[in-house]
Amino acid sequence: MQIAVLAGGVGAARLLAGIVQVVDPGEVAVIANVGDDLVIHGLHVSPDIDTVIYTVAGAIDPERGWGLAGETWQAMDGLRRYDGIDWFNLGDRDLGTHLFRTQRLSEGASLSEVTSEIAAAWGLGFRVLPVTEGPLRTMVTVVDEGEIGFQEYFVRRRHDVAVTGVRFDGAESCAPSPGVLEALANADVIVIAPSNPIVSIGPLLAVAGLREALAARRDDVVAVSPIVAGAALKGPADRMMTELGHDASVAGVARLYRDLAATLVVDEADADAAPLVEAEGVRCVTRPTIMSRPGVASGPGAHRAGVGGSMTGLEVFGIDGVPEVRPGDDLAGMIAAAASGGAGTELADGDVVVVTQKVVSKAEGMLVEVDPDDPLSHKPLVERESVRVLRRRGDLVISETAHGFICANAGIDLSNVDRGFAALLPRDSDWSARRIRDGLRARAGVEVAVIVSDTFGRPWRRGLTDVAIGVSGIHAVVDLRGTEDTRGRELAVTEVCVADEIAGAADMVMGKASDIAAAVVRGVDPAWFGDGHVGRQVLRHPSEDLFR
Numbered sequence: 301m302q303i304a305v306l307a308g309g310v311g312a313a314r315l316l317a318g319i320v321q322v323v324d325p326g327e328v329a330v331i332a333n334v335g336d337d338l339v340i341h342g343l344h345v346s347p348d349i350d351t352v353i354y355t356v357a358g359a360i361d362p363e364r365g366w367g368l369a370g371e372t373w374q375a376m377d378g379l380r381r382y383d384g385i386d387w388f389n390l391g392d393r394d395l396g397t398h399l400f401r402t403q404r405l406s407e408g409a410s411l412s413e414v415t416s417e418i419a420a421a422w423g424l425g426f427r428v429l430p431v432t433e434g435p436l437r438t439m440v441t442v443v444d445e446g447e448i449g450f451q452e453y454f455v456r457r458r459h460d461v462a463v464t465g466v467r468f469d470g471a472e473s474c475a476p477s478p479g480v481l482e483a484l485a486n487a488d489v490i491v492i493a494p495s496n497p498i499v500s501i502g503p504l505l506a507v508a509g510l511r512e513a514l515a516a517r518r519d520d521v522v523a524v525s526p527i528v529a530g531a532a533l534k535g536p537a538d539r540m541m542t543e544l545g546h547d548a549s550v551a552g553v554a555r556l557y558r559d560l561a562a563t564l565v566v567d568e569a570d571a572d573a574a575p576l577v578e579a580e581g582v583r584c585v586t587r588p589t590i591m592s593r594p595g596v597a598s599g600p601g602a603h604r605a606g607v608g609g610s611m612t613g614l615e616v617f618g619i620d621g622v623p624e625v626r627p628g629d630d631l632a633g634m635i636a637a638a639a640s641g642g643a644g645t646e647l648a649d650g651d652v653v654v655v656t657q658k659v660v661s662k663a664e665g666m667l668v669e670v671d672p673d674d675p676l677s678h679k680p681l682v683e684r685e686s687v688r689v690l691r692r693r694g695d696l697v698i699s700e701t702a703h704g705f706i707c708a709n710a711g712i713d714l715s716n717v718d719r720g721f722a723a724l725l726p727r728d729s730d731w732s733a734r735r736i737r738d739g740l741r742a743r744a745g746v747e748v749a750v751i752v753s754d755t756f757g758r759p760w761r762r763g764l765t766d767v768a769i770g771v772s773g774i775h776a777v778v779d780l781r782g783t784e785d786t787r788g789r790e791l792a793v794t795e796v797c798v799a800d801e802i803a804g805a806a807d808m809v810m811g812k813a814s815d816i817a818a819a820v821v822r823g824v825d826p827a828w829f830g831d832g833h834v835g836r837q838v839l840r841h842p843s844e845d846l847f848r
Contacts, residue, residue, distance in 0.1 A: 346401065554584075751799055
């Protein structure tokens with residue numbers, strides 16, 4: 301059986317990883333989105349193509365969902381010294397792909413040829429076809445800024461700005477790449493992967509002839525919904541659909557695809573919506589669709605971490621003996637050594653290790669010199685590190701950082717650092733947590749989760765508390781909506797930020813004035829462990845914030 305798959309990035313890649321387990325890869329053709337492509341640092345980057353290849357090859361970073369596992373970032377660290385462009389990270393291993401692609405394109409090879417060579421080098425048995433060789437680029441119009449490139453919206457703005465329009469620049473002159481229309485014509489089944497219908501599948505349909513080719517084969521086209529229980533499992537598809545006037549539901553997906561696909565596969569969580577899908581003239585098939593790994597789909601509601609979970613026997617203890625941290629230090633090694641040298645502080649599988657932001661920033665070299673005799677000398681740094689100032693009162697600035705945090709003075713701190721220096725927040729605290737977690741696995745042989753914590757004030761309440769600014773290996777938020785309380789009432793709005801609660805618990809043993817830089821929280825609900833991202837799971841979108 302020949303299968304053609306219209307693919308975006310992460311969702312499509314995970315589906316393909318399952319397809320090639322049950323279908324001869326030689327019978328599969330992937331038609332990949334290139335609207336996200338960009339040239340940065342002089343390199344041609346094809347994010348969706350690379351995500352598909354890396355995922356099916358088993359080399360993807362499982363938490364980020366993009367890039368290669370086991371990455372290091374020394375090239376980016378060096379590059380920041382020269383050009384200051386640090387919003388689009390390319391890992392050291394990943395650079396090899398982009399260098400090869402750029403070199404081959406400069407030699408006159410087509411993007412299709414280069415993509416085929418890259419797929420073959422990773423040992424893939426299926427074809428990966430860029431939808432077009434033309435200069436197709438997705439442009440997004442956002443509130444207060446106008447039109448920007450997709451990667452500017454998705455990565456630099458962290459898809460945290462409201463969208464008012466999407467345009468596919470160059471589509472009017474783009475022809476399908478060689479083999480694309482043939483793959484659609486020859487396929488026994490055409491699958492529209494669970495990718496964002498607007499900016500992942502939309503660019504494919506904008507290429508001349510693609511929409512018509514699908515419509516002609518409508519009875520053989522099966523779409524898989526990227527929306528489960530009214531939400532996107534990854535990325536901004538649900539918000540974007542709503543912002544552009546579509547219904548962020550399986551019925552809304554059916555409405556978008558009804559002229560192109562005769563069948564829509566929805567998750568079991570949306571079984572009750574089957575009549576709404578079929579009212580759009582689309583056959584509805586209900587199956588488990590949430591892929592935790594190739595070949596495994598979970599049951600209803602499993603996209604909500606730890607529903608109904610509980611904890612007993614929670615234990616919290618500090619890791620004493622971590623020496624003074626300097627830029628470039630192996631922080632994970634220092635924590636592992638201190639834990640193994642303490643009485644009863646050895647790390648164990650299932651622990652959550654909480655590390656203070658200050659030592660993470662020190663290890664990553666996020667220190668800037670300031671005038672030690674001028675108490676306000678760090679204020680220019682506050683302005684530089686703020687993307688938006690919300691309030692000013694005297695010397696105090698409440699601002700939004702590039703991470704999306706709302707905090708005092710952009711998180712810049714003079715405490716617990718050498719006189720004459722200020723500590724900035726890590727550039728990507730989720731990545732910092734992942735790096736420490738990988739290091740602890742390598743040095744202590746344990747599977748733990750890691751939370752990077754920082755001290756924040758809170759609106760309407762006195763006093764400071766620790767919150768999570770980066771996580772790895774644990775869900776940041778547990779969604780209890782749809783479950784019942786102890787009286788049998790269904791919870792409608794309850795989402796628990798367990799990462800913040802764990803960070804606060806750890807602070808009870810670390811304290812604000814101690815030398816304890818890391819702590820262990822033991823006994824948390826195992827169901828909470830998994831992919832976690834503070835940036836995506838904790839930070840509230842401005843459109844949902846009643847106070848911004």
